[in-house]
Amino acid sequence: MNYFNYKRRLSSETRIGNIPMGGSNPIRVQSMTNTNTNDTEASAEQVIRIVEAGADYVRLTAQGVREAENLRNIKEIVRERGYDTPLIADIHFNPRAAEAAARIVEKVRINPGNFVDRVKTFQTFEYTDEEYVQEIEKIRAKLIPLLNICKEHHTAIRIGVNHGSLSDRIMSRYGDTPEGMVESCMEFLHICTKENFRDIVISMKTSNTVVMSQAVRLLIVRMEKEGLNFPLHLGVTEAGDGEDGRIKSAVGIGSLLADGIGDTIRVSLSEDPEFEIPVAKKLVAYIKERENHPEIIAEASGKFSPFSTDRRETYTVGNIGGDNLPVVISDRSQGNFELNSHFLPDYIYVGKELPIAAPRAIPSIIDIDGWKAEKNTYPLFNKSNWEGIKGNNAAIKFLQLSYPELDNDIISLLKADTSIVIILTANHLNGVGEQRAFIHTLMNNDCNTPVIPCRQYQENEDEDLQIKAATDFGTLYLDGFGNGIMLQNEGNISLKNIDAYMFGILQASRIRTSKTEYISCPSCGRTLFDLQTTVAHVKAATSHLKHLKIGVMGCIVNGPGEMADADYGYVGAEKGKISLYKKKNLIEKNIASEEAVERLVQLIKDNGDWAEPEK
Template identity: 75%
Template sequence: MTDFFNYKRRKTSVTHIGNTPLGGENPIRIQSMTNTDTNDTEGSAAQSVRIIEAGGEYVRLTAQGVREAENLQNIKDLIRSKGYQTPLVADIHFNPRAALAAAAIVEKVRINPGNFADRVKTFATFEYTDEEYAQEIDKIREKLIPLLDICKEHKTAIRIGVNHGSLSDRIMSRYGDTPEGMVESCMEFLHICLDEDFTDIVISIKASNTVVMTKTVRLLIDRMEKENLHFPLHLGVTEAGDGEDGRIKSAVGIGSLLADGIGDTIRVSLSEDPELEIPVARKLVDYITSRAHHPQIAGQLNNTFSPFSTDRRKTYTVGNIGGDSLPVVISERTDDDFSFDVHFMPDYIYIGSNLTERTPRAIPLIMDAAVWAGEANTYPLFDVSNYQQIAASTASINFLRLSYTDLNEEVLSLLKGNHSIVILLATSHPNGVGEQRAFIHALMNNGCETPVVISRCYQESDAEDIQIKAGADFGAILLDGFGNGVMLANKGQIAQKELDKYMFGILQAARVRTSKTEYISCPSCGRTLFDLQTTVARIKDATSHLKHLKIGIMGCIVNGPGEMADADYGYVGAAAGKVSLYKKKDVVEKNIPSEEAVDKLVQLIKDNGDWVDPE
């Protein structure tokens, strides 16, 4: 059972993958996927080597057909001739025959239950009787057993890889687009494997939506534990994007599960060169696992909390904080630096005791209670040393900085009796996520509905490091349904206006506040039908001012139409040099020459009334 307060790895069985076993007492493995044409032996081998030299412990290559699957042998031979023994993984969609060919060559085969045996996704709804549904499972069995037989013969592992964007019409018809449907899609294949006494299995359940991803993985683990199954898990956020957004979104989704001890191998899916994914994944794993053996946190789980629910903690409203209000962003400006990014203006700024003529008055100010004099648009900040003075405060919002160790009966009594208080929840514990969770559960256990702003402070000088750490830490709390705001501070060499941008990015990645265009872009692979990185840059350049749209950019149809259902507009590779455009899950125009497709996408947005001219 998951301990939400104290970090420890989930116990799993061991899956044998070449010379690099997974699960059990083995470390969390790092991996990536090539984006070369798998028929290009030299190019695929060279990129595989770059991934390996960057620290990749598994390398995945797409095998969309038998020809590509068979060429995996040439790629493998070339990699091995260079002295690298890293296990190779074949990625299979739509083509069981390709899986059969690949299973005799590589160390692991990934199959997608959404398209291994079921028809191509059409979003059509079918009515199945129980007998008809059972017959469909038998069809899966007929196609899967030959693969299992080859895998047994060659000691090849299998990953059952469910993607939110490619659930079959059959699953969608019976379960809908739900976490329960994703879990069932996985368990159908897992049960067939177990019936055939095949256990070298890895499981993944991925989504671009971090809320869906984390809740579904927890639901899967619960289902497996009820059946006494403990297979290792592969974690990833699909179509995370590139740059800062891709790193933050991956840290929020993957980091939240790693914080619970869940996950045995991870892939950070960035729309960048695949070897660039490896150091990001390594930083994330190292950061989370460094909290092992931390001082124990004595927390008590609230009996109304469900790790499978998307409900948010109930709080009262103080000003624009708490209740149904969007989570706020508080920016620390105690150093008298008041430069801002106009696209990411904080809701409050904390200035300590440093109120000067330069201090902006248009943004609400938080200042230390000792120097607060009641000036308009300013609010006092108390702490454990002077919280008794809150009773005499005339402010409409009284901020109170606390940590878990400060919470006692007197403080709880104050919180329950005074509804002008907003907590700034700080932590310096090695497992700050666990300690902040324990604080919020203590509030819930005492019937206290005070709004809580999550506060963290780091000492980083590298932007990527703080994106990863803050994304993982804030993300875990936000995805639990906690947190009425965030406050990110840093003692390193990163401008506070950049930290403000990261806070908005974290809130968006956790699906609690939208502040900019969201790009759901795949990381590219050998199936990609256009230059993904260039295309993403062109689309961002044309549309990034459209703050409340989600735009999907997919290299092919494997996840394209499915992820389009979660996006407002979609740009999907249809054939070499051809693109199809979607409005949500509906294709609007097919086979557009790629050089015209970005302009056509802009026109589609305009035609649907979602366009505004950039300022």
């Protein structure tokens, strides 16, 4: 992998109806219906809406054989209406449903965690080597008949690994880890390749962007060692809705796309599925802009590993670097000092001088020519005046640089003066690659200066800024780089929103928490309640609990597993019934849905995690 220059990973091509994936084909986008698959008309209508929004593929759940068989009726309506977009069946727990669907649709998704293995129990089981081999043989016995049907009907398969539904068997040997996800996939992949079945797509999904990135990268290395290069489906499960869902998806998916990884994507939002497609298309288009960019010449550091979660080691300057949380710098150089009390920046950049209206409680960064050493202010230097740093005794000295401005004299200065913090800009078409090159160069020179990435945009739509900034910053943060964030935008987006997005990007990258995190699924035909309305009700009751992660899951398939990272969970148990979880533990079962939010609040109170909202 070239960390600095964008180039797509060359995968093998997989046939999926009339729209192949991988190889030299463009990155495909897709979504999934949330209708009851037995409701033929509603499902067909939603498929068409998703297609008209621009999807290359549409997925539908098939819980049982009845739903799988009804895919034929849905497909007939869609085809009669003039749409030939490939349809995909989503299968969990039911090989018979997969076999039925494979005779009808163009692709079948199976989950290695529950295709044969029992429902996840979170119990620890011990398997001897012989018992483990016997379990693999059980998989073979169930999978080979499906492969034979797929061969006969030219149906592709997605091996869709979910972090939240790894089997107890995998967990017993590999734990709840990216390595376990890879092993779960490879068990199925080995059977497929041995049976000479190669119309395969692979996904490694989780709601944790760090785990997702690690799992995908580990899988690629594992496949390469075995001479395999199947196409990859990218997605962040249970990303949520609104800005949180968009930012989290862009961090997870965008960071991999930025490295040329990924052949199809699905942005999973807790919204109507057709709303996912424009977001996915914007994300793909933004990555595509950097194709054939001017080459960035840099040497990768041997200290860096794309598989590690370790942060780059830096010294501490004030509250920046070292073990400190990454800081947020808000650009207020245009004189607007209206702040969002929920997302107060750690520093504000005020430009050439300190305005009277600037809040004195928040540290200000001022261009060196106008800096007067006032209390709680810090100077900003750049390449044209950097030598002035040597005679300056401010406690923190900010130095704005880009990669082309980094030379031996600057590196010598940085190694000699441990009161400097870099604000790292980029003007290259592949700004991520250029900023990576800067940090790798510091690492190669044993330079531990803290670095705050800064990017400039010209966006008038909030969604566009969320997607682009989350992709660019998230890529660096998942690398373990960056001691803060500074997002600048010339456009009609409020500075209060921009501050919120910076905090949101840090949280989605899992390096600083500033608000309640909701792990909510995008809804599908398995969902047992109105997900969008329920998420809104849960948020209304708990959004002030900034120290908590709360899962809102439509059904049991991934619910408890994906919520293992959450503090509390709200899961559909059956029609009109909800189960409540504390971490992985089921606390209350089959609560009437109209009482469930109130009971969730009480559960939080009973465990001492409740705080009254500020008035």
